[in-house]
Amino acid sequence: MKRREFLALAIGALGASAFKLKGKGLKGSIIFTSSNPKEALKRLSKEMGGLRLIPADEETRRLLALSGSWGSGTRALVFLRELPQEVETSITYTGERGIEDPRKRYSRTYSFLRREGRGRYLVTLVFERASSGKARAVVEVEGRRAMEIDLSRDGQYEVMGREGKMTLEVSRGKIRAVESSCKKKICVKTGFISSPHEKIVCIPNRVIVSIEGSGLDGVSF
Amino acid sequence: MPEPLVRTRFLLGTYVTVKVYGSVPPGVLEEFFSEVKRISEKYSLESKNSYISKLNRGEVSLDRETLGLLDFAKEIWRLSRGAFDPTVGRLKLLWGFNEKPHLPSPQEIRRVLSFVGLEKLRWEGEKMASRGVVLDFSGFAKGYAVDRGARVLLQKGIRSALIDAGGDIRVIGTKPGGAPWRIGIKNPRGPGIVKVLEVKDAAVATSGDYENFFEKDGIRYHHLLDPRTGYPARGFQSVTVVSRTCMEADALATAIFVAGPVLGKKIAREASVRAVLINSLGKLEEVFPGNR
Incomplete structure (x- = not known):
């Protein structure tokens, strides 16, 4: 040829x-x-x-x-x-x-x-490219979109959930819950998330934090 | 790609999100959530007045729906040589994973184990007569609810949808255009995804030691208890099962996790399901149906 x-x-x-x-x-x-x-x-x-x-x-x-x-x-x-x-x-x-x-x-x-x-x-x-546009996390409270967080900037954010307050931390493109008013702190134990559709969930507070992005339709855990 | 209709409610002790493509007849999502809620409440051990709590107290008769679930649980119990056992409820209550997780004493565990074991279930007519034995379907009630919800969607003509109930996933059809749904498996230690599964008309469920646990003296105690020993099962960090129904995926993920690596692989092959196994050292292995 x-x-x-x-x-x-x-x-x-x-x-x-x-x-x-x-x-x-x-x-x-x-x-x-x-x-x-x-x-x-x-x-x-x-x-x-x-x-x-x-x-x-x-x-x-x-x-x-x-x-x-x-x-x-x-x-x-x-x-x-x-x-x-x-x-x-x-x-x-x-x-x-x-x-x-x-x-x-x-x-x-x-x-x-x-x-x-x-x-x-x-x-x-x-x-x-790693991400076409800024990486973002979306916070939903009681099933409604409450906050959008830019993951390219380190920082702390407060979310008011059903029972109380949650504190989220962004560090080097990842996000985690550092504090929560809930009893079991499963959300805090989840640690950092970074991939689209990965979630931090606080059931008592009715809060879901997930990373926006395509490539995946869901995450099984 | 058209925009899907997405709704989230908090049921079954977690979030339930349904994502539907195509035209959605009015009232369908309400019916979906209504059915999921019905099952969530019926089989909730937390509520003293739920059907399952009354059944456990011998106050009501075994109904057809529950008989079906019990028969299914027996199948998985047999298949897993007792690693999966719906009477593990009593043990779960002792460890307090739903309220106050703590390490029970060996004596407490020994005592409770005398009430654990499917073979200990006794019936007087259609009412439970084995005092102290607690039937608990939480090992697969979530999956069952998801399947029943999916049934509502299918009956109403929906051909492309994804249901996510706290990580238990069921997909109907493919995405618009025919592409499979891409489902990631969460890294059991750390952020990110370790594998992507491409599925259509299937269900994916994962059992992991990282979801609900506590640590004491450097040892992790998680909620997937082995009904044979009374302690958390060791051997895996996570087990993911792909099956036709979510109930099956849910139950088998738990069964394989508790059974451990050797028996677990056998179970996956006998049940003819695809499984992704991550052992206690973090090594990932995949089992495919029809693989010998």
């Missing part, structure tokens, strides 16, 4: 996965070929200090034999396709300003991917 055809396929793959990222703001992407994508992604995750891979579609899920997301660390959408034939190793790094020279900033991961050699699988990894 000529290099030009290959790039067209790669960009097409990127375009296909971009439909999910509209408006979210990309941080960057890596496109590479591999003969064993699952192994390559595991190694890449190690090299990059941890990746949380989210399959972009059914076909990717099927090829990676993943039922949900995998790993922990920087979020990355992964889009995988099997090519009609093996191709020479080709690696493309795209940053916020376009295609980048990987040898300048990503020499370690680049040399790892180069060692991968020829491959039949085209892997597109897209890294999302």
